[in-house]
Structures are given as structure tokens and as C-alpha cells.
Amino acid sequence: MMGLPLSKIPPWLASPKVVLALTTAVAVVGALVGTSMHHTPAKPEYAAGLPSDALTVDAYDCGANWTSAKPGKQNLLIANTGIQTTEVYLVDPDSGAIYGEIVGLAAGTSDQMPVVLGAGTYALRCWPADADPVTGPPVRVSASASGSMAGATTPGVLPVSREDLTAPVKAYQAYVEGGLAQLKPLVQKLQTDIAAGDLDAARTDWVPAHQQYERLGGAYDAFGDLGDAIDGLPNDLPGGVGDSGFGGFHRIEYGLWHGQSAAQLAGPAGDLVASVDKLATEFPGDQIDPLQLGLRTHEILEDAVRFELSGQSDQGSGTTLATVEANIDGTQSLLGILRPVLTPRDPDLPRIDAALTRLRALVQAQHHADGSWTPLTRLTTAQREALNSAAGGAVELLAPVATICEPRLDKS
Amino acid sequence: MTAPIGRRSLLRAAGIGGVAAAATTAGTGLALTRDPASAAAVSAAAAAAPSFHGPHQAAVLRSAAPATIMLALDVTATDKAGLTELFRTISARAAFLTSGGLPDQAGVSGPPTDSGTLGPEVVADNLTVTLGVGSSLFDDRFGLAARKPNGLFPMPVFPNDDLDQAQCHGDLSLQLSADHSDTVLHALRDIMRSVRGAAQIRWRIDGFVSPPRPSGTPRNHFGFMDGTANPDVTDPAQMSRLVWVDPAKNPAWTAGGSYLSVRLIRMLTEFWDRVSLGEQENMFGRRRGSGAPLSGHAETDAPDYSNDPTGETIPLTSHIRLANPRSAATDSSRILRRGHNYDRGVDPNGNLDMGLIFTCYQQDVRRQFETVQNRLSGEPLDDYISPFGGGYFLVLPGVSSGSDFFGSALLA
Incomplete structure (x- = not known):
């Protein structure tokens, strides 16, 4: 006009x-x-x-x-x-x-x-x-x-269009859908263990199920209310861990590592299966804003820094580093999906890869032959500093991914 | 887990806004009169704004600034190249932050490079950035073991200490001082962001210097003037004798550096406030109101010990008499004090956690700080203080120019 x-x-x-x-x-x-x-x-x-x-x-x-x-x-x-x-x-x-x-x-x-x-x-x-x-x-x-x-010349960045992000969005959708399909049998197994009263098996099976969810990039409210139902923390509930609204993986974790009975955990286990089913059903119909791809690539690890490496999310299992490993998996998967967009635009891409490799090595050094993970509280000061520093270095480098991948000069 | 709402617009709001960056002249604010003998000279130096570049680090001879942050860092870079990069980065950030100006701009290639907490244009505000190395840096990580000076070793435990290892030692000391809190906090965020992945904060404490009340040397939390009898920083001969490392007894790379002792000392103010004035003054050896030695009238009067051999006027166990007997034999143990008050909340009993960030520069820690400390051992004042942290560091030689960097001679 x-x-x-x-x-x-x-x-x-x-x-x-x-x-x-x-x-x-x-x-x-x-x-x-x-x-x-x-x-x-x-x-x-x-x-x-x-x-x-x-x-x-x-x-x-x-x-x-x-x-x-x-x-x-x-x-x-x-x-x-x-x-x-x-x-x-x-x-x-x-x-x-x-x-x-x-x-x-x-x-x-x-x-x-x-x-x-x-x-x-x-x-x-x-x-x-x-x-x-x-x-x-x-x-x-x-x-x-x-x-x-005098200063460092402001770098120019080729604009990203929504069309550039169409294929990555589809790939991300497929990644999450595939991941949810893998998650379903894992939470069902957890429910079966609890129903059978085999809490040792439940403690063993809780870890890979939780890891599989953590791989999907559900950080910072990406999956909305269902995300909270599946992986919420008790921190903002008036009754804390005893609050009737506390459910999902961390509710079950709390019970499994605090001597609760199978009967006490049957309800939360059933609710978890139902929530995962619901997410798996609803997710394919959700519209994903292309802007979200860059944000999630950055924020999965921001979430890990804030809630995992602080020790805040651990409800007794001491498997914080297993969660961080899964978060690295998720970050690297999203980064792989965005790689064609980032390669011509982010000269720090090799440094991002190196930072994630370094972080992964530090995390995996705490994964033992018997499958157990060193709890954060058992790390030495030097070990914890190295982990926090590597994670900090990674999120610092990942932050520009969100800025660079924001669609510009494109109103389609 | 917070919702992602408005993240983009928040970033924008942070990046934009504000009118033309008016060049701000930092008010020197407080009259820096900690060294009465040299107050005029130091004020003149401050007014001219200290250059970051020079043979020595700028803060050593300057009076303690109104606002400070003292940090100990542990290096998480894993090799000498990483350590060199770390020192280069701190040098470059310090050169910019201490002179101020417009920050670099990321454009759309990343989030804003500057936190914006000082406005669109960074003000220098008499900022100093002072970097030191601790003995733990000279282990096998960086191949520096053979370069460790004999005079650099871990701070021991002294009688009356109650050390928390989490607040002791560190690979590096980093002190940020300026006229205002916002400036040092801005510098802290800037530097830590730029070295993320290469160093981690081990401990931190913030301090301040009060304005003179009503005049003279600023007071500590016990109400006494603290720092009256410092060596004369305008006397180069005295500084060569007492402050700068002795080239004959140290590796060549240390030339221009100075040894730093940091002691974090809680002051039990509730207990202190229940002590009579006479007892307080006898513990220090000075009048609380005027700061005068008990043998004199004015703060700057020299205490008279020769006519008071039995301590009838100034008790033999008083702090000033033990710390500095003012004899020829003890002259070489004098230290250059650069202390700050700290105040950080309450302890679990509800008592105030207030105290002193004692820092002093010297040529030789054993000959000076430790000798003074040992003379003070068992002084009556001990009952009212509780040292809980700190460390020994070698404050590096200055950065000579824009192409030089901290520790270049050490890492050469």
C-alpha cells in the first residue's frame, strides 16, 4: 500500500x-x-x-x-x-x-x-x-x-529466512517424534517394575528413561504443561516434595531413593506413562516456530547449567551427570540439524563442537563400568570447577546460535 | 523452569535504548587519603587516571579504592596455550575497561557484547584490574614448576585461624577496584564472560572503603582508623626495599611484581560493641575518635615508644605496637596495606558477618607479612576477630604496552 x-x-x-x-x-x-x-x-x-x-x-x-x-x-x-x-x-x-x-x-x-x-x-x-x-x-x-x-569490526551475518529453516524444523519434529517413540517403552518398563514391586529394577530403569526424555530438548518450557507433568521440579509447589501436584520423573525419583513403597509410586508411574503418551500424540500436530530451533539449541544447556549442575534437580538418584550427558546429546542433535544454516554464518562452529566434546568427556569420566554415575556432591572441587567451566564455555558459544538463526528480512 | 516468553524482545530492550553516550567523567567521589604522607601525590595520580600499561600494576601504589571485588580463580584451561590465551584475554579486557569507551558490537552475530550496566559507553571510573598468581599454578598442568619463585607458597594456618579451604588459595588472584560498585561489578561480568571455559571463580568477596569520618584515614568496622602508618608510596627507594620483588632473589620474570597476602578476617562486632572504650583503645593503641596514638594528639603523630618502655601509655600488647614497633630492626618487615571492609549478611546464629579484607603488598612474605603476623600472635584483639580465608599470591609485573600481556615473561 x-x-x-x-x-x-x-x-x-x-x-x-x-x-x-x-x-x-x-x-x-x-x-x-x-x-x-x-x-x-x-x-x-x-x-x-x-x-x-x-x-x-x-x-x-x-x-x-x-x-x-x-x-x-x-x-x-x-x-x-x-x-x-x-x-x-x-x-x-x-x-x-x-x-x-x-x-x-x-x-x-x-x-x-x-x-x-x-x-x-x-x-x-x-x-x-x-x-x-x-x-x-x-x-x-x-x-x-x-x-x-578502534575496535573489532562488527561481523556481518547473512540473513536466515523462514524457508531456510523449513527443512531443519521438519528434521527437529522427526527427531522429537522418534525420541518420544523410544521413550514410551522405557516409561512403560518403569511402570511395570513398580507394579511388580521390583524397586531395584525401577531404580535401574529410571535412569535411561529419564535420559531419553532429557535428550529431546524439553528445556525452558518447550513442551509446555506436559513438560512440567513429565519432568517438573517440586521447588514451586507449596507442599514441596510432598505436594499432591508433584509428579513425573522427579516425583518417582524422590520416592525410589527415599524408601517409598511400590504402592506409593504406582500412581505417579501411571501418570508419567499417560503424560508421555499424550505428548507423543499431541506433539506431531504442534506448530513449531522456526525461531524456536536456535533458542532450543542454546537453552538445553542453559537449563542444564541452572538446574542440573547446581544440583537443584537431583531428587536422590545422584544421576545429574547422566542428565547432562543426555542434554549434550540433545544439543548436538539440534546443532546437527541447524548445521547447514550455521556453517556459512557462525565462524565459531568448530569451537562449539570442541566445547561440547570437552564437556562430554568430563561428564563421561564420571560414568562408571557398573553403569553408575558419580553424584555431584562426590566430585572434587577441581572436578566440579572443570565441569562448570566447560559447560559455561559451551553456553557462551551457543548463545549466538539463537541470535544468528532468528529469521530476518523475511515476512513470509 | 521459566517460560521463554519475550526473550527476544528482552534482549533487544537491553541492546537498544539510551541517548547519545555522553562521555562521563568519573567523579573521584571520596577523597582517597589513606596514606596521609602521600595523599596529595596519590590524588594527583588518580585525577590523571592511572594508565593500565606500565612496569607495575597500577593498583599496588594507589590507595584502596572505594569499591573492590577480590576473587580467587582456578584455571580450567588445560595447557600452556590455554593459560596464555587466558592471560591475553584478561589483559585485553583490562586495557579496555580501565580506559572506558564504546564497547565492541556483535550486531546480529550474537547477544550484546556488553552488559550495558554502565550505559551505552563504558566509564573508566578509576578502575584497576590486578592479577596475581598463586603457588598452585606452578604444578604440572602448564609446565611452570621450574619457574616457581621460592617466595611463593601456600598460606599456612596461623594461631587463631579458622580457615575454610573453599575460601582459601587459588591459581590466580584478581582484584577489581574502582570508585563505584557498579563499575567493579560491570568489570567482573565482562572479564568472567570473556574467560568462560578457561577459569572458574574459587571464592569471591566484595569490599568497600568508607569515607573519612570526619577526616583522615577511613575507619574499620571497629570504629578505628585502619592503615594510618603505611610506607610512603612516593618514595621509590622505600618501594624498592619494601614492595617490589627483589630481582636478586627471584626469577627474572617476576621483575616489577609484588607479593600479595590476602586475609579474610571476620570481625565479631556484637562482642566488640560490648567492650569498654578504654579496653578497645588499649587493644589498638590508638584513640578511637581521633585516631591518635595514645601517646599523641593527632592521627599522624608517630607513637612514642622510647619514652614508654613498659607500655604504660601504649600497651606492649597493643596492635600498633606489635605490628610496627618502629625500630630499625623491624623496619624491613613493614608492609603496604590495602585493606577493605566487607559486609555480607548474617551467620547461622543471626550475628552480622562483617569484617576486613586484609591485603598487603610486600617484597617478601616471610620477612614481612608473616613476621608481623607472628608478632601479633596472641594479641588481645585476637578474641574479637576470626580469620577464615585468603591466600598468598604474586601480583604479576605490569603490562608494558598494548602488545604485551599479563605474565608474558612467565610464559615466554
Whole structure:
């Protein structure tokens, strides 16, 4: 609707000089534009406060007044003099790589885009709501900065489209569906053990069943209420471990390692089987936002750092490190699914792989020949520091995956 | 397990916002007058903002800053290359943080590089970043065993100590000091984030220096001025004799460094407040109000021991008399104190956990700190204090330039 072809704009208005001059009296321009030019509503009055030295953007101008730039650290001040909210990107006009973004710059507002410019060609690219993208003139930066302006040049990242993520989303769906199919017999076995009163077998079978769930990337509410029913902790329940709302893997763990009877655990075991069945039935119908893929790849291990390596989630089994191993499995599976998207975009991918390998080795060193795991509380200070440090290093490197894999310049 | 709601928008909110980064001149805030003899010189140095680069680390000769964080780190990097990378990273972050300016920008390649807690532009705020090495760094992990100075060894247990090993020792000491708490906390997050995966915090304690009340040297939690009789930091000969490592007795790589003793000392304030003023003053050897020695009128008066051989005026067991007898024989045991008060909540009995982060620089720990400590052994003040942590470190030589890094001579 908006976005008149450039040719229809009167030459006096298309001149960057004039646009810049007019921003100082933008309320007047707003009235002009609104009534006589485009038959659109007048600009809101708050547009009058826009800074006069800003790069200006609107539906058909995207930083036309940006004609030269110094190298190094700086804040590009960008004002939306149009009447529509717009996304503003700083791009390499040749490759399309993105250096910076201002999401949803509302009409009549301004914001800073902090960036470190290096030698190269830059342009602003705007995407107003309900209009096509507009790219401003290319601005060449030569030489490099010195003194306090010097810094590491902001890296450009090729935008990810929703289409780029279609195949990964399908692969993720298949991964979770396949994983749930494997989980079902494991929780059924656990239920059978408990029904038969064989709690030794239940303690043995609890670990691989829980691990299988932890592989699926259910971190940070990914599976909603069912996720809580399956793997919730008692921490936010008024009655704690004795709360009637405490169910799932950790409820059974608590009972198995605190001398509860098979009869006390029969109910929770049945509920767990039912919840897993329900998730397996419902999950294939769920829409997965492509944005979630990058987030989950990062947050499975964030969840492990917060709830596992802190010792918080352990309800007596001392198998925290088995859970962390499963979380590494899940992270690496998602990373594998996103690899085609990440390879051209994240130069740290080899470091991520190395960090996960290192973490896995430290975890597996605590998995013993008889199948048991060293409880966190039995680790030496040095062992625990090494684990926490390796996990911290991994999540630090995984955080950009979420940022990089967020779809940009794509409203499909 | 928290919901992922709004994560993206939160990140954005953190990354954007704020107006042009106005260059902020750090107010020096408190008058730093801990060393009355050299107050003017030190204030002048502070006003000029200490350069991070130089033959010595900047904090050693500066008065204790209003806000500090003392950390012991254990290195989790597993080889010499990893340790070198760690030292290079700390050096680079320290060079930036101590001079301030616009942070680097990740653009869309990752989360914001800076926490934003100091606003869009990092203020220097007289920040110092002081790195030391503990004797445990010289084990077989990094091939440094042959380079360990003889004067670097683990802090022993002294009479009256109640050491918690979790709050003792460490591969590295890292002290962040500045005029304000937000600056040191910002630096802490910045540095720890940048070294994630290579080092882990072993223990941490935060401290502060109170403003002079009403003037002179700031007071400790017992109400007494603490740090009155320090060596003169403006006298290079004294510093060569008392503070900087002796090149004749240490490996060449230590040149420009200084030995650091850290003692975390709980002060039993409830008990102390039940002691009469006269007894308090006899324990210290000074007037509580004025800070004057019991033989004088003003804080800066030298205590007169020669006319008081039996301790009728200043008891022989008083803290100042034992710590510094002011004799030719004991002059070489003087230390450069850089203490901070700490305050961290309550103990399980409901008593206040307050005390002193005692730190001192010296040329030789045995000749100086330990000699003083042994003279103090059994002093009446012992009943009101409980040392529980700390360690011995060698504060590394300064970083000479932007191409140099901490420990470059050690790792060469």
C-alpha cells in the first residue's frame, strides 16, 4: 500500500538535503505529507522531537542522507520520519550480510544503532510494515580506525529466512517424534517394575528413561504443561516434595531413593506413562516456530547449567551427570540439524563442537563400568570447577546460535 | 523452569535504548587519603587516571579504592596455550575497561557484547584490574614448576585461624577496584564472560572503603582508623626495599611484581560493641575518635615508644605496637596495606558477618607479612576477630604496552 515508486516523488522532496533540512521542522512536513502529497494521515505530533542530525528513513527513503562514514566504533542515529513502523538494517549491499538492526522503529521515533565499521561497503536497508524493502545509497568506508574509535569490526551475518529453516524444523519434529517413540517403552518398563514391586529394577530403569526424555530438548518450557507433568521440579509447589501436584520423573525419583513403597509410586508411574503418551500424540500436530530451533539449541544447556549442575534437580538418584550427558546429546542433535544454516554464518562452529566434546568427556569420566554415575556432591572441587567451566564455555558459544538463526528480512 | 516468553524482545530492550553516550567523567567521589604522607601525590595520580600499561600494576601504589571485588580463580584451561590465551584475554579486557569507551558490537552475530550496566559507553571510573598468581599454578598442568619463585607458597594456618579451604588459595588472584560498585561489578561480568571455559571463580568477596569520618584515614568496622602508618608510596627507594620483588632473589620474570597476602578476617562486632572504650583503645593503641596514638594528639603523630618502655601509655600488647614497633630492626618487615571492609549478611546464629579484607603488598612474605603476623600472635584483639580465608599470591609485573600481556615473561 505504502511505498510510492521513487519516480513519483517530487524531485525537491527526494533530495537528501531537503529531507534533512525538513526534519528540523518535521511537524510541518508531516502536515504537508499527510494532506497534500500522499493522502495518508498526518504524522503524529511527537515527530517534532526528532533529532536533526539523524539519518532519516521512511517508506521510500532509507538513509539517503548517509553519504560518508568514518571507520570504527560509533552509534548511527536513525530517525523514522515516515508514518509507518519500519525495521532498519545495516547491510553489505553486495552480499546482503547484516551488520546491525533496529527492530520496529516506530514513526516519529529515533534510535541508535551501535556498530563498529571496518573497511567495506555499507548501506541501510529499511523494511516498513506492509511495504517492500528499500535500500539506501552505498557508503564506502576505507582505512581502519585508530585510538578510542578502534575496535573489532562488527561481523556481518547473512540473513536466515523462514524457508531456510523449513527443512531443519521438519528434521527437529522427526527427531522429537522418534525420541518420544523410544521413550514410551522405557516409561512403560518403569511402570511395570513398580507394579511388580521390583524397586531395584525401577531404580535401574529410571535412569535411561529419564535420559531419553532429557535428550529431546524439553528445556525452558518447550513442551509446555506436559513438560512440567513429565519432568517438573517440586521447588514451586507449596507442599514441596510432598505436594499432591508433584509428579513425573522427579516425583518417582524422590520416592525410589527415599524408601517409598511400590504402592506409593504406582500412581505417579501411571501418570508419567499417560503424560508421555499424550505428548507423543499431541506433539506431531504442534506448530513449531522456526525461531524456536536456535533458542532450543542454546537453552538445553542453559537449563542444564541452572538446574542440573547446581544440583537443584537431583531428587536422590545422584544421576545429574547422566542428565547432562543426555542434554549434550540433545544439543548436538539440534546443532546437527541447524548445521547447514550455521556453517556459512557462525565462524565459531568448530569451537562449539570442541566445547561440547570437552564437556562430554568430563561428564563421561564420571560414568562408571557398573553403569553408575558419580553424584555431584562426590566430585572434587577441581572436578566440579572443570565441569562448570566447560559447560559455561559451551553456553557462551551457543548463545549466538539463537541470535544468528532468528529469521530476518523475511515476512513470509 | 521459566517460560521463554519475550526473550527476544528482552534482549533487544537491553541492546537498544539510551541517548547519545555522553562521555562521563568519573567523579573521584571520596577523597582517597589513606596514606596521609602521600595523599596529595596519590590524588594527583588518580585525577590523571592511572594508565593500565606500565612496569607495575597500577593498583599496588594507589590507595584502596572505594569499591573492590577480590576473587580467587582456578584455571580450567588445560595447557600452556590455554593459560596464555587466558592471560591475553584478561589483559585485553583490562586495557579496555580501565580506559572506558564504546564497547565492541556483535550486531546480529550474537547477544550484546556488553552488559550495558554502565550505559551505552563504558566509564573508566578509576578502575584497576590486578592479577596475581598463586603457588598452585606452578604444578604440572602448564609446565611452570621450574619457574616457581621460592617466595611463593601456600598460606599456612596461623594461631587463631579458622580457615575454610573453599575460601582459601587459588591459581590466580584478581582484584577489581574502582570508585563505584557498579563499575567493579560491570568489570567482573565482562572479564568472567570473556574467560568462560578457561577459569572458574574459587571464592569471591566484595569490599568497600568508607569515607573519612570526619577526616583522615577511613575507619574499620571497629570504629578505628585502619592503615594510618603505611610506607610512603612516593618514595621509590622505600618501594624498592619494601614492595617490589627483589630481582636478586627471584626469577627474572617476576621483575616489577609484588607479593600479595590476602586475609579474610571476620570481625565479631556484637562482642566488640560490648567492650569498654578504654579496653578497645588499649587493644589498638590508638584513640578511637581521633585516631591518635595514645601517646599523641593527632592521627599522624608517630607513637612514642622510647619514652614508654613498659607500655604504660601504649600497651606492649597493643596492635600498633606489635605490628610496627618502629625500630630499625623491624623496619624491613613493614608492609603496604590495602585493606577493605566487607559486609555480607548474617551467620547461622543471626550475628552480622562483617569484617576486613586484609591485603598487603610486600617484597617478601616471610620477612614481612608473616613476621608481623607472628608478632601479633596472641594479641588481645585476637578474641574479637576470626580469620577464615585468603591466600598468598604474586601480583604479576605490569603490562608494558598494548602488545604485551599479563605474565608474558612467565610464559615466554
